[in-house]
Amino acid sequence: MVDQKKVAILCPNCRKLIGKDESRCPYCGIARPGSRLKNNVWTRGFNDPNQIIKTILYLNIGFYVISLLFNPMLPRFTFNPMAFLSPENKSLLLLGATGTIPIDALNRWWTLISANYLHGNILHIFFNMFAFKQIAPLVVQEYGVYRMFVIYTLGGAIGFFVSYLAGVVFTIGASAALTSLIGATLYFGKSRGGTYGQTIYRQIGAWTIGIFIFGFIVPGINNWGHGGGLAAGVILGFLLGYHERKPENLFHKILAGGCMVLTITVLMWAIGSAIFYRLAG
Numbered sequence: 001m002v003d004q005k006k007v008a009i010l011c012p013n014c015r016k017l018i019g020k021d022e023s024r025c026p027y028c029g030i031a032r033p034g035s036r037l038k039n040n041v042w043t044r045g046f047n048d049p050n051q052i053i054k055t056i057l058y059l060n061i062g063f064y065v066i067s068l069l070f071n072p073m074l075p076r077f078t079f080n081p082m083a084f085l086s087p088e089n090k091s092l093l094l095l096g097a098t099g100t101i102p103i104d105a106l107n108r109w110w111t112l113i114s115a116n117y118l119h120g121n122i123l124h125i126f127f128n129m130f131a132f133k134q135i136a137p138l139v140v141q142e143y144g145v146y147r148m149f150v151i152y153t154l155g156g157a158i159g160f161f162v163s164y165l166a167g168v169v170f171t172i173g174a175s176a177a178l179t180s181l182i183g184a185t186l187y188f189g190k191s192r193g194g195t196y197g198q199t200i201y202r203q204i205g206a207w208t209i210g211i212f213i214f215g216f217i218v219p220g221i222n223n224w225g226h227g228g229g230l231a232a233g234v235i236l237g238f239l240l241g242y243h244e245r246k247p248e249n250l251f252h253k254i255l256a257g258g259c260m261v262l263t264i265t266v267l268m269w270a271i272g273s274a275i276f277y278r279l280a281g
Helices: 041-045 049-069 089-095 100-105 111-117 122-143 145-165 175-192 194-217 223-240 250-280
Strands: 008-010 017-019
Touching: 049 089, 049 111, 049 122, 049 145, 049 250, 089 250, 100 111, 111 145, 111 175, 111 250, 122 145, 122 175, 122 194, 145 175, 145 223, 145 250, 175 194, 175 223, 194 223
Parallel strands: none
Antiparallel strands: 008 017
16 A cells, blocks of 8 residues: 655755655755745746746747837838837837836836846847857756846846946846846856866856947947946855855745746736827827
8 A cells, every 4th residue: 555645746946856744855955845835836937947948038029029019110121130120119118118218207117127028129139038048057057047037137127227327318138137147157157166167257258258349339239237237147146156055045936936026017017007008199
């Protein structure tokens, strides 16, 4: 007879198969792995790192499509790659572009989150999402999916806040969040050291130099957002720690859950308010 009381579950931290009533996971050491607090909706939602990465990608692509649909006229088709399929500034403003205009004139502080999911043209979103797809798995590998999402969310908001303080009037894009992931990776490589750490540091350092060179060559790039995001990523990487120094814990999961609630709330508000103002106008 099988003892029905002995239920097997996946550890919410290391994803190994263990007994539900274990006082501590025999693999990663997390206390009370079977507790409801550690197996709530946020834990289940972050169980698949690839799914979280895909969700961020889909949200960015989805908001780009929505911004095109909000155009009163057809999206712009032009041979200029920097303007091809570009939504109007009014549509971007309604959906949550940030900067001194949205914040000072309209008191839209929530745009520090929403602006991370908006893009100005097809090349803008392509290059940002391509870079995100490259860097996010590395951050997940070294920091964990919870900390990756926290760094992406808070780092992006901090990057745009820095650009707001610098007087940038109107800005969008995932690059502030992206550079925060890069900053966290730079911190990891420098802090860890050794052959592996130095390799990561040199490779990501080359990316960083390339991003800022590109930013100074191409007009309209928010270098303040890039710099703010990069600095935020380094600081968050230090404060949150990485796997080799500190395993992901309940605090990281609660923080990631809070970032998820904040992001979903802001994006839903952005769509709802944009529809309201579009219909009212």
